[in-house]
Amino acid sequence: MDADISDILASVSRPSVPQSTLDLQALTRAWVNERTSPELLPYPAELVDRVMDRVKKQIETIEDMTATMDAKSNFTLVILQTELERFKFLVRSFVRSRIAKVHQTPLLLFSLHALKKTPQKIDKYPHHYRALALEQQAEPTVQPVLSHVEQQYLQQHQSILAGHIHSAFLSSFPSQLQKLDDTAGGISMVDKPDEDGAVFCRVLRDAGEAEIHSEEGTSEVELKRGDVWILRWSAVRDAVVRGDVELL
Structure with missing residues (x-):
C-alpha cells in the first residue's frame, strides 16, 4: 500500500x-x-x-x-x-x-x-x-x-x-x-587565495561530512539540508562547486 x-x-x-x-x-x-x-x-x-x-x-x-x-x-x-x-x-x-x-x-x-x-x-x-x-x-x-x-x-x-x-x-x-x-x-x-578563510554557508542538499579544526583537534560535522554553518572555505569548497552548499 x-x-x-x-x-x-x-x-x-x-x-x-x-x-x-x-x-x-x-x-x-x-x-x-x-x-x-x-x-x-x-x-x-x-x-x-x-x-x-x-x-x-x-x-x-x-x-x-x-x-x-x-x-x-x-x-x-x-x-x-x-x-x-x-x-x-x-x-x-x-x-x-x-x-x-x-x-x-x-x-x-x-x-x-x-x-x-x-x-x-x-x-x-x-x-x-x-x-x-x-x-x-x-x-x-x-x-x-x-x-x-x-x-x-x-x-x-x-x-x-x-x-x-x-x-x-x-x-x-x-x-x-x-x-x-x-x-x-x-x-x-x-599570491594565493586564503583556503582557510572562514565563510558562512547554507546546506542546500545533504553534503556528507566536513572537517572542523580547533585547539582540541580535528572533528567532523554532518552537513544536512537547511543547516547554516561558519566553516573554513577548504572544508566546504567542493560542496559549493557541486551546488550542494551555497555561501551567504
Missing part, C-alpha cells in the same frame, strides 16, 4: 517554474558565491549565455514597446525595464567580483595552463585550481576557471603589469632576481 501511495505521489508533477526565474535564482546564487568565496569559482558559461540572450531579447522588446508609445503598455514597460536592470546589475557585479580576484592572483591564474604541460608541479597550486585542471585534462567539457574573455583579459593585464614592473625597476636587478614567480628560500612570490 505504501509503495502504491509513493508511486502516485511521484507521478504528480510539481508546478513548473519559468526558466527565467530559475536563471535568476542561479545567477543570484553564483553572484553571492563569487563575492564571498576566497577563490575564483568555475565560470558558469551556459548560465551566463542564457542570461545575456534574455537581456538582448528584453532590450529589443523594450525598444519595440517604446516605439509604439502605447499608453496601456506603460506599466508593462516599467516592469520589463526593472527586470532588465536587475539582471544587468547581477551580471555586472558578478563580472566585477571575478575581475577583482584576477587582479589579486594574476600570476597564479596565468600559470594555471602550465599544469597540463608540467603535471609534476601541480602541488604548488591551491586544491581547487588543481582539481579543476586535472578534471579538464580527463574531461575537456568540465567548466574552466576562466571564460575565454577573462583569459584574454588576464593575458593582457599580466603582460602590461610585467612590462611596467620590468621597465620601472626590475631591469636594473641581476638576471637571477628578475623573476616574478621566484620560490627561492621556500617563499613563493606568487
Whole structure:
C-alpha cells in the first residue's frame, strides 16, 4: 500500500517554474558565491549565455514597446525595464567580483595552463585550481576557471603589469632576481587565495561530512539540508562547486 501511495505521489508533477526565474535564482546564487568565496569559482558559461540572450531579447522588446508609445503598455514597460536592470546589475557585479580576484592572483591564474604541460608541479597550486585542471585534462567539457574573455583579459593585464614592473625597476636587478614567480628560500612570490578563510554557508542538499579544526583537534560535522554553518572555505569548497552548499 505504501509503495502504491509513493508511486502516485511521484507521478504528480510539481508546478513548473519559468526558466527565467530559475536563471535568476542561479545567477543570484553564483553572484553571492563569487563575492564571498576566497577563490575564483568555475565560470558558469551556459548560465551566463542564457542570461545575456534574455537581456538582448528584453532590450529589443523594450525598444519595440517604446516605439509604439502605447499608453496601456506603460506599466508593462516599467516592469520589463526593472527586470532588465536587475539582471544587468547581477551580471555586472558578478563580472566585477571575478575581475577583482584576477587582479589579486594574476600570476597564479596565468600559470594555471602550465599544469597540463608540467603535471609534476601541480602541488604548488591551491586544491581547487588543481582539481579543476586535472578534471579538464580527463574531461575537456568540465567548466574552466576562466571564460575565454577573462583569459584574454588576464593575458593582457599580466603582460602590461610585467612590462611596467620590468621597465620601472626590475631591469636594473641581476638576471637571477628578475623573476616574478621566484620560490627561492621556500617563499613563493606568487599570491594565493586564503583556503582557510572562514565563510558562512547554507546546506542546500545533504553534503556528507566536513572537517572542523580547533585547539582540541580535528572533528567532523554532518552537513544536512537547511543547516547554516561558519566553516573554513577548504572544508566546504567542493560542496559549493557541486551546488550542494551555497555561501551567504
